Amino acid sequence: MSKKTLLELRDGIDILDKKIQLLIGDRAQLAVEVAQVKKASDGNSVFYRPEREAQVLHSITKRNDSLLKDKDMAYIFRQIMSACLALEQPLSIAYLGPEGTFTQEAALKNFGHSVSTLDCASIDEIFHQVEKGNAHYGVVPIENSSNGVIGATVDMLYSQNLKICGEVEISIQHQLMSANQSQEIKVIYAHSQALDQCQRWLSNHYPNTELKSVASNALAARIVKDEVSAAAIASEAALSLYGLERIAKNIEDKAGNVTRFLILGKEDIPVSGEDKTSLLVVTKCESGALFDLLEPFKQQNINMIQLAKHPMPGVKWGYLFLIDIEGHKDDKKVKLALAEVTSRVLKVNVLGSYPVAVL
Structure with a gap:
């Protein structure tokens, strides 16, 4: 042939x-x-x-x-x-702006590019825009593989009534950029987490340069577009979006840096078959309280994916636990475990059951 x-x-x-x-x-x-x-x-x-x-x-x-x-x-x-x-139904998705952030990238990865996006100045605003109905869903960062849980998101999950209806993961690679790479860099702008994730690289290459924390890396890129002798740490998308020049590529200290984002909405999500459930739990202040919390999941052979301690908003020396477990809240084993946990602790807030990220 x-x-x-x-x-x-x-x-x-x-x-x-x-x-x-x-x-x-x-x-x-x-x-x-x-x-x-x-x-x-x-x-x-x-x-x-x-x-x-x-x-x-x-x-x-x-x-x-x-x-x-x-x-x-x-x-x-x-x-x-x-x-x-x-x-x-055309969807509107609230995300942490401005345009070009990793949160916007997460929104488009989860929902596809046929949605409209609403950029918000803070995580709090994302919650409020969804709550008020100005956006159908919101996307917020919840944890980073290098920095751990995002406190601002946990605080809002504790105080608001939105449901978690999905999750998405984004590989985080930081680029150093400026309007003119031939100029001397006197100040570097970035989100505080990006500065932390690139700390060792920055101290090796720019030990005497001023570091300024801003609300997002995309905002940093937008600032340096018009500022002489300034650079930003931001994403590949922000590099092209704001017409900047790359100074250095992938400057994060740890390879494989990943941020997990949550999809927020108002409705409960039915069983998909491969689900995860997130909880906020307030334990009693007594000996064995943590054991009492964990034992029911062990008894039902439920895998606990995450257990993170976080300060309780407005309560001095008060703490809550953010917990992720395998399974859906409507699964028999999960129901039994949650019922037992509820009887042993001060408060259980089921934040939502949702499909494990596919993409």
């Missing part, structure tokens, strides 16, 4: 592209019909279903036997699903 010519191969690709385009169009039509059925049965229907999307993406990766990596195949379908969902 003779090999195909380049022209024949390109013609074959064109034919397949037309078929793919028609099939995507058929999928979009079905999505519209789904929306019509939902609206006819319930005017307050929820169109974004993270448990359904997680199931679809899991199925896509499991049946993928192509040359494409599982993650790449899932990403393609993530964008198709995003475009189809926009036909059902």
